[in-house]
Amino acid sequence: NVKGDRLWESLMEMAKIGATKKGGCCRLALTDLDKEGRDLFSSWCNDAGCTIKVDKMGNIFARRAGTRDDLPPVMTGSHLDTQPTGGKYDGVFGVLAGLEVLRTLNDFDVKTEHPVEVAVWTNEEGSRFAPAMVASGVFAGVFDLEYGLSRADLDGKTMGEELKRIGYAGTEEVGGREIKAFFEAHIEQGPILEHEEKTIGVVMGAQGQRWYEITITGQEAHAGPTPMARRKDALVAASKIITEVNRIGMDNQPFACATVGLIQSSPNSRNTIPGEVFFTVDFRHPKDEILSKMDAELRAFAEKTAKDGGYEMKFEEIWYSPPVEFDTDCVNAVRKGSEIAGYSHMDIISGAGHDACYISRVAPTGMIFVPCENGISHNEEEEATPEDLAAGCNVLLHAIVERANI
Amino acid sequence: NVKGDRLWESLMEMAKIGATKKGGCCRLALTDLDKEGRDLFSSWCNDAGCTIKVDKMGNIFARRAGTRDDLPPVMTGSHLDTQPTGGKYDGVFGVLAGLEVLRTLNDFDVKTEHPVEVAVWTNEEGSRFAPAMVASGVFAGVFDLEYGLSRADLDGKTMGEELKRIGYAGTEEVGGREIKAFFEAHIEQGPILEHEEKTIGVVMGAQGQRWYEITITGQEAHAGPTPMARRKDALVAASKIITEVNRIGMDNQPFACATVGLIQSSPNSRNTIPGEVFFTVDFRHPKDEILSKMDAELRAFAEKTAKDGGYEMKFEEIWYSPPVEFDTDCVNAVRKGSEIAGYSHMDIISGAGHDACYISRVAPTGMIFVPCENGISHNEEEEATPEDLAAGCNVLLHAIVERANI
Ligand SMILES: NC(=O)NCCC(=O)O
Ligand SMILES: NC(=O)NCCC(=O)O
Numbered sequence: 001n002v003k004g005d006r007l008w009e010s011l012m013e014m015a016k017i018g019a020t021k022k023g024g025c026c027r028l029a030l031t032d033l034d035k036e037g038r039d040l041f042s043s044w045c046n047d048a049g050c051t052i053k054v055d056k057m058g059n060i061f062a063r064r065a066g067t068r069d070d071l072p073p074v075m076t077g078s079h080l081d082t083q084p085t086g087g088k089y090d091g092v093f094g095v096l097a098g099l100e101v102l103r104t105l106n107d108f109d110v111k112t113e114h115p116v117e118v119a120v121w122t123n124e125e126g127s128r129f130a131p132a133m134v135a136s137g138v139f140a141g142v143f144d145l146e147y148g149l150s151r152a153d154l155d156g157k158t159m160g161e162e163l164k165r166i167g168y169a170g171t172e173e174v175g176g177r178e179i180k181a182f183f184e185a186h187i188e189q190g191p192i193l194e195h196e197e198k199t200i201g202v203v204m205g206a207q208g209q210r211w212y213e214i215t216i217t218g219q220e221a222h223a224g225p226t227p228m229a230r231r232k233d234a235l236v237a238a239s240k241i242i243t244e245v246n247r248i249g250m251d252n253q254p255f256a257c258a259t260v261g262l263i264q265s266s267p268n269s270r271n272t273i274p275g276e277v278f279f280t281v282d283f284r285h286p287k288d289e290i291l292s293k294m295d296a297e298l299r300a301f302a303e304k305t306a307k308d309g310g311y312e313m314k315f316e317e318i319w320y321s322p323p324v325e326f327d328t329d330c331v332n333a334v335r336k337g338s339e340i341a342g343y344s345h346m347d348i349i350s351g352a353g354h355d356a357c358y359i360s361r362v363a364p365t366g367m368i369f370v371p372c373e374n375g376i377s378h379n380e381e382e383e384a385t386p387e388d389l390a391a392g393c394n395v396l397l398h399a400i401v402e403r404a405n406i
Numbered sequence: 407n408v409k410g411d412r413l414w415e416s417l418m419e420m421a422k423i424g425a426t427k428k429g430g431c432c433r434l435a436l437t438d439l440d441k442e443g444r445d446l447f448s449s450w451c452n453d454a455g456c457t458i459k460v461d462k463m464g465n466i467f468a469r470r471a472g473t474r475d476d477l478p479p480v481m482t483g484s485h486l487d488t489q490p491t492g493g494k495y496d497g498v499f500g501v502l503a504g505l506e507v508l509r510t511l512n513d514f515d516v517k518t519e520h521p522v523e524v525a526v527w528t529n530e531e532g533s534r535f536a537p538a539m540v541a542s543g544v545f546a547g548v549f550d551l552e553y554g555l556s557r558a559d560l561d562g563k564t565m566g567e568e569l570k571r572i573g574y575a576g577t578e579e580v581g582g583r584e585i586k587a588f589f590e591a592h593i594e595q596g597p598i599l600e601h602e603e604k605t606i607g608v609v610m611g612a613q614g615q616r617w618y619e620i621t622i623t624g625q626e627a628h629a630g631p632t633p634m635a636r637r638k639d640a641l642v643a644a645s646k647i648i649t650e651v652n653r654i655g656m657d658n659q660p661f662a663c664a665t666v667g668l669i670q671s672s673p674n675s676r677n678t679i680p681g682e683v684f685f686t687v688d689f690r691h692p693k694d695e696i697l698s699k700m701d702a703e704l705r706a707f708a709e710k711t712a713k714d715g716g717y718e719m720k721f722e723e724i725w726y727s728p729p730v731e732f733d734t735d736c737v738n739a740v741r742k743g744s745e746i747a748g749y750s751h752m753d754i755i756s757g758a759g760h761d762a763c764y765i766s767r768v769a770p771t772g773m774i775f776v777p778c779e780n781g782i783s784h785n786e787e788e789e790a791t792p793e794d795l796a797a798g799c800n801v802l803l804h805a806i807v808e809r810a811n812i
Contacts, residue, residue, distance in 0.1 A: 083673065083677075084673035084674070085626055085678065085681065126676060127675040127676065127678070130676055132677060189628045189630070189632075190628070190630075190631025190633070191631075191633070209630070219785070220786075221781075221784055221785055222595045222758055222783040222785075223667055223688045223690070223784070224595065224688075224690050224758035225594065225596025225757025225758050225781070226595075226597075226663065226781065227597070227663070228656050228662065230597065233665070235666055235669065236649065239644075239645035239646075239648040239649045239652075240649060242641060242642065242645040243649060246639065246645075250634050257629060257630060258634070259677070259679055260642075260680075261641075261676040261677055261679065261680060262671070262676050264674075265668070267490035267491040268668050269489050269490050269531075269533040269668060270533065270536055270668050270686045271531070271532060271784065272490075272491065272533070272785075273665055273784070274666075275491065282629045282676055282677050284630050351631025351632070352628055352630035353630065375627075376627055377627065378628040378675070378677065378678040379625070379626040380626075
């Protein structure tokens with residue numbers, strides 16, 4: 001079994017980098033803090049005797065040799081970047097659980113036929129740079145390298161520039177190699193396991209996502225002498241669309257999620273009618289048909305709102321990530337691991353996107369969920385228990401060892 | 407008569423300071439650019455033989471002596487600060503029209519019994535520091551000095567600090583002295599004069615205003631795995647209130663205006679449900695009863711929205727500026743000036759607040775409006791014709807000379 005204490009200590013050590021006052025973490029992708037986190041991980045992997053490689057998207061691979069080192073690796077991992085008001089576990093758990101598996105194999109001097117690699121995927125969150133999972137997406141051939149490196153943050157800085165700046169623009173080609181199996185351990189980030197009182201979620205797949213960027217242009221004018229009837233208030237139009245996004249989420253239950261997470265209004269002055277508003281939409285559903293229906297509803301409403309109010313509108317779908325089904329063998333390995341270790345478990349669909357979603361296109365893939373307190377994630381108060389995290393890590397160990405010796 | 411060309415040239419010279427690509431001006435209160443504008447104005451006043459004093463709120467007074475210099479001054483003026491996407495005339499016209507009056511009196515060597523002063527009021531716009539007209543408000547005893555100096559921008563910098571930094575924290579006491587009469591020339595900032603084809607607006611008074619700051623606190627959570635029914639999305643609540651603000655404006659016609667000009671959402675990340683949204687509300691109406699009714703409607707809706715959705719809400723009315731009626735003698739002087747000079751004119755109520763609104767509490771006050779193109783202000787495309795501006799300046803000259811010799 002893994003050492004739960006060691007895993008916990010590593011998590012708490014990593015959480016110091018970008019620690020927030022409210023007990024969370026702000027370690028945005030490709031910032032100085034992200035570099036610090038990557039450096040710490042790399043030094044731990046060095047200590048564990050791994051060889052480390054970095055690819056052109058900044059993905060890090062720490063490798064423990066197999067007895068037949070020419071065989072394709074069994075891979076695990078997740079991400080070290082966080083949301084602006086992120087927690088200590090989202091992503092980090094999957095990376096450090098992978099490290100803990102390597103440390104445990106070392107402890108017991110276990111040899112595996114296949115090499116085992118722990119991956120850190122760049123910019124999984126999609127918060128500083130959209131879309132999410134962009135570097136695992138390049139690895140899986142969903143995006144090309146140029147697209148990945150040219151993703152820009154709101155200040156116009158690109159991933160390529162920022163990778164160079166922090167010294168993680170590696171030389172390895174991105175992807176294009178065989179992987180025996182990929183497993184990602186993660187906190188659930190939702191309320192189901194806690195509610196069902198299960199320790200392990202055997203992840204069957206993930207729901208689909210559509211991300212949009214919408215810019216409404218009206219006309220700036222004085223908030224005092226401009227009669228209501230003459231106005232083109234971009235924020236009023238945006239507010240109607242935001243309310244509709246919420247309606248679409250509500251009316252496509254069960255399962256639909258609909259969120260406007262980001263909004264920027266210009267010139268953002270109390271007594272000037274907003275002339276331009278930029279905002280994003282995040283739609284999710286496990287069924288592709290419903291996701292398409294939500295898409296159609298949003299387009300129709302946004303177009304009508306723009307037309308009726310005489311606004312200009314730029315409406316762009318910037319990301320579509322279809323629903324994912326994981327590999328049966330990998331899913332079974334996770335379920336079997338839970339049973340051998342004696343943990344309560346249930347099948348579950350992931351509400352979040354994960355690097356595993358993209359890797360599943362190029363390798364047999366599975367995921368392991370553990371509960372998080374009140375189902376809260378993307379929040380500084382995100383919590384998980386050392387016991388549940390150790391349990392998830394043990395299931396990961398079982399799954400990896402099984403796959404690495406076939 | 408005044409020299410319209412000279413007035414226009416000075417306006418264009420001042421407009422270079424903070425000039426924007428779209429032909430407007432961004433010269434926010436107490437920035438380096440505001441200092442530059444103030445310096446330019448002061449040098450022009452020096453050249454015109456004025457003595458210059460600056461008070462503790464940074465208000466500038468350029469004085470042309472009277473033949474009986476112990477008599478209280480006739481004063482005119484406005485402001486040099488602009489909106490983030492402001493125009494070349496809002497405020498600046500009133501200041502430079504005052505200067506043009508002094509230059510004209512010099513040209514013809516006209517002596518006035520009362521001294522004449524041109525004032526530049528600090529932070530009239532209320533954009534960088536809320537509320538608007540804060541320094542003329544301190545001058546009029548509506549706010550105390552400490553309140554004025556402690557107004558802070560969104561970065562927490564106070565007016566007191568910024569006045570010191572740009573060297574305009576003067577030593578004169580703020581207000582407390584007699585003023586014979588105050589006149590302010592300004593572009594209308596609305597569509598009425600243009601629509602009625604009149605050159606001069608004889609301003610009878612100004613509508614009332616109520617400004618609010620509202621903070622809605624919900625709960626940050628992941629946009630993917632968090633079921634709609636469990637969410638407390640602060641931006642959804644804010645959007646409902648913004649839509650209602652617009653409804654209140656629409657349903658209290660004629661005359662009501664209602665605007666949300668400023669919004670900040672946190673953490674502002676595409677795939678995190680917004681945890682906290684801060685926004686402002688600007689309500690206006692010429693009738694106090696209707697303004698109170700609008701206030702009651704907003705409070706009721708906001709409270710219900712917060713309660714029903716389980717949000718925390720901070721709801722603060724940060725400014726109340728009641729409807730203003732200007733002094734009959736001053737209004738008549740403006741009307742008479744228009745008639746003598748032969749300009750078409752009409753009575754009008756100001757939709758915007760102006761420094762004159764506060765000065766009217768401590769001195770007989772009147773205002774002169776000239777048309778602006780398409781009624782557009784607080785917009786980089788704000789335009790006014792040299793002819794109309796010269797006309798307004800001539801009316802100002804008449805009104806000042808009349809009042810300065812009684
Ligand atoms: N796990 C996670 O938070 N992923 C971010 C991408 C998403 O929003 O689903
Ligand atoms: N004149 C002007 O733009 N004043 C700003 C204060 C207001 O919003 O009324």
